[in-house]
Amino acid sequence: MARNHDEISFRDMDQKFLLVKDIDMKTRMVIEKSGFRIRQDDNAMLLFGYIDQQAALSFELLCAACVYDDGEVSLEPASKTTSFKFRYGSFQGDIVPFNNLSQLIPFHDRVQMIKNGYGVPEPVLAIRGIRELDPSRAPGYPDDVVVFFIKEGYRNEGIWCRTVGADPERHLIQMQMLNEPNAPFGKHMGDIVDVTLIQMDSGELKAAAVL
Numbered sequence: 661m662a663r664n665h666d667e668i669s670f671r672d673m674d675q676k677f678l679l680v681k682d683i684d685m686k687t688r689m690v691i692e693k694s695g696f697r698i699r700q701d702d703n704a705m706l707l708f709g710y711i712d713q714q715a716a717l718s719f720e721l722l723c724a725a726c727v728y729d730d731g732e733v734s735l736e737p738a739s740k741t742t743s744f745k746f747r748y749g750s751f752q753g754d755i756v757p758f759n760n761l762s763q764l765i766p767f768h769d770r771v772q773m774i775k776n777g778y779g780v781p782e783p784v785l786a787i788r789g790i791r792e793l794d795p796s797r798a799p800g801y802p803d804d805v806v807v808f809f810i811k812e813g814y815r816n817e818g819i820w821c822r823t824v825g826a827d828p829e830r831h832l833i834q835m836q837m838l839n840e841p842n843a844p845f846g847k848h849m850g851d852i853v854d855v856t857l858i859q860m861d862s863g864e865l866k867a868a869a870v871l
Contacts, residue, residue, distance in 0.1 A: 748800030
């Protein structure tokens, strides 16, 4: 089903070829100014979605495209010298997966560069796969989770933290603090903390750092 990107799970866009249909005039201008070829009848664009931990869910522009009334898709030639990225929330449009392998061959080198440049350790991928944690994730930043810091004598406080690793033997996740807490927990922005997941009665998981 075609939907806007803020209505789709990041899992349906990460490491996927995506066709965005019915692009608007602003997006056409961005494509043209970025140095990509775009014809008058082009009404779509081909993207590759991936997660940039620093800059959110991102989309590499591969080319402009035309979706005809019969559903056929024509892609513009791949550019070997030009690169442009859309960030999460920077465009609107109907997104559908694009899996025509023969048409995707010219883009494989560019996509492989992205995969090589934005890979993460296996434990981080594993945490991305926990759907019960999704309500605690930051929009567009799947690795950033609200962690409740718990320390005797202080009120619990939610701190944004980024997944960086895991300790399977102790069933703990390593996360880096992204902001400074108000309470004197003895931990500060940039510190790595051990985080555990607590299952609520609703089935949702909450992340907690017990200090």
